[in-house]
Structure formats: C-alpha cells, structure tokens
Amino acid sequence: MTPRSESPGSKSGNPAKQLTIKEQRAEQRALKVEAFKREQAKKRRTKKIGITAAIVAGVAIVALLVTSLILTSPRNASYSAGGSGAEIEGVETFTNTNNHVQAAVEYPQTPPAGGDHNPAWLNCGVYTEPQQNENAVHSLEHGAIWVTYDPSISAEDLDLLKTKLPRTHVILSPFEGLPSPIVLSGWDVQLQVDGASDERISEFFEEYWKSNDVPEPNASCTGAVDGPGKA
Structure with missing residues (x-):
C-alpha cells in the first residue's frame, strides 16, 4: 500500500500544549505571589529570631544587674539590742x-x-x-x-x-x-x-546599739528630719 502523504501544515507526534497569553500572565502572577509569600515568611522568621534574641539578651542583662546588686550591696549586720555590760577597749x-x-x-x-x-x-x-x-x-x-x-x-x-x-x-x-x-x-x-x-x-x-541606758529607749528613729545627702 502506498503511504498517505501529509499535508504541508500538519505536525507529527504529540507536541507540548502552547499556553495562551492569558494563561502565561496568570502563571507569571502565580509565580510572583509564591515568591512574595516566601519573602514574607523569611521576614517573619528573621523577625522572630530577632525578638527571641532580644528577649534572651534582656533576661541576661536583668540577671546580671540583679547579681551585681546582690554582690555589691552591703548586707545589714545583726546585733542584739541592749547590752551585757561588756567592757570594750578604747570606749x-x-x-x-x-x-x-x-x-x-x-x-x-x-x-x-x-x-x-x-x-x-x-x-x-x-x-x-x-x-x-x-x-x-x-x-x-x-x-x-x-x-x-x-x-x-x-x-x-x-x-x-x-x-x-x-x-x-x-x-x-x-x-x-x-x-x-x-x-x-x-x-x-x-x-x-x-x-x-x-x-x-x-x-x-x-x-x-538600742541600749536601755539612753534617756528614751525604744523610741523611733524615723518620721522626723531627713538631713542633706540621704542615700
């Protein structure tokens, strides 16, 4: 049998579908939207990391200040009020x-x-x-x-x-x-x-300290006059 000849404008095989201009534009918009979403997600991650780092740094600074105050602030000594009549050299x-x-x-x-x-x-x-x-x-x-x-x-x-x-x-x-x-x-x-x-x-x-031999024992030492330079 003699093969049938193809017309000059016909194509063989199964070529890829050609997108219309409208479809091409829609695809470009979808790509741009996806890129925008990725960029926004990256910014959110960066911001979250920055906030976390700032919180950690802030906590560390507060802890350092508290430790510094504990180490440098004088602690009050403890004494018994009154006295036992002990003799102290030089008094x-x-x-x-x-x-x-x-x-x-x-x-x-x-x-x-x-x-x-x-x-x-x-x-x-x-x-x-x-x-x-x-x-x-x-x-x-x-x-x-x-x-x-x-x-x-x-x-x-x-x-x-x-x-x-x-x-x-x-x-x-x-x-x-x-x-x-x-x-x-x-x-x-x-x-x-x-x-x-x-x-x-x-x-x-x-x-x-807080002796009973003073004129007014157990009287207050607050509620009167603050002098200059009170810490």
Whole structure:
C-alpha cells in the first residue's frame, strides 16, 4: 500500500500544549505571589529570631544587674539590742545634759556623744553629707549609734564600714575634724578607731546599739528630719 502523504501544515507526534497569553500572565502572577509569600515568611522568621534574641539578651542583662546588686550591696549586720555590760577597749564614757533647745549647742565631745539637742531627731540612715549635730544627738537619745567618718577614708574602707551597720537605729555620715578616721558615738559613750576592719566596731554595736541606758529607749528613729545627702 502506498503511504498517505501529509499535508504541508500538519505536525507529527504529540507536541507540548502552547499556553495562551492569558494563561502565561496568570502563571507569571502565580509565580510572583509564591515568591512574595516566601519573602514574607523569611521576614517573619528573621523577625522572630530577632525578638527571641532580644528577649534572651534582656533576661541576661536583668540577671546580671540583679547579681551585681546582690554582690555589691552591703548586707545589714545583726546585733542584739541592749547590752551585757561588756567592757570594750578604747570606749570613753561621759555625763552629758539632756534638754531640748532650739539654739546651736557647743558640745564637749567631737563628734557629740549626747547633750542638749533639737526637739526634732535626725532620721536614721546613710548620709553622704555632714549632718546637724543637734538633730543627730536627739537620735542618740533614742538608742541610735552615730557612725562618723573622715571624708578622706578610702572607698573600700567605707564599703566595709557599711557592711557592719544594722538595719535600723544607726546614722552614717562624714564629719570634718574627727580625732580619728572613724568614730562611733552612742548616748554618753564613744569609740575611736583607725579603720573599718577594727573588730571593736561590731563589739560596740553589740553593747550599745538600742541600749536601755539612753534617756528614751525604744523610741523611733524615723518620721522626723531627713538631713542633706540621704542615700
């Protein structure tokens, strides 16, 4: 049999389907949408990673600050109120008057260890500036200990001194013209030491802090006058 000849315009086999212009445009739009979705997903992942990293970093910073405060903040020492009558080497005792006055007072001790004083007491606490004698002496009347230090002592010595302070009924402040670098004063008692490492500081607190031998034992050391430079 003689093969049938094909017409000039006919094609053999099964050629791929040719897309129309409309279909081509639809396919391009679909590709663009898919690319946009991938880009948005990538941005979301990057943002999530950034937020997580920021949270972790923030938690780490807070933890570091808390640890730093714990390590550097002085802890309050603990003492028994009153005393047992123990003798402490170097402690001087006095007999001072005890009147409320409005005028300035010339005290026989430097710093004062009792005497006439202002009707308003100095609120206990840590001060970075010198305080008014007449207000601080009133605090001594309530059983507080006034710890004064020469402004020239080292920062290390001052930090060590702070660790020996109780939580209440204590005043810490600089004082010009002290007879020694550090002086501890209670009502009619006083101790001079050369440095914060002196063991007698703790002994003095144990014996004279919140003493029952003061004119007004167990009276408050808050609720009156805040001096300058209170920390």
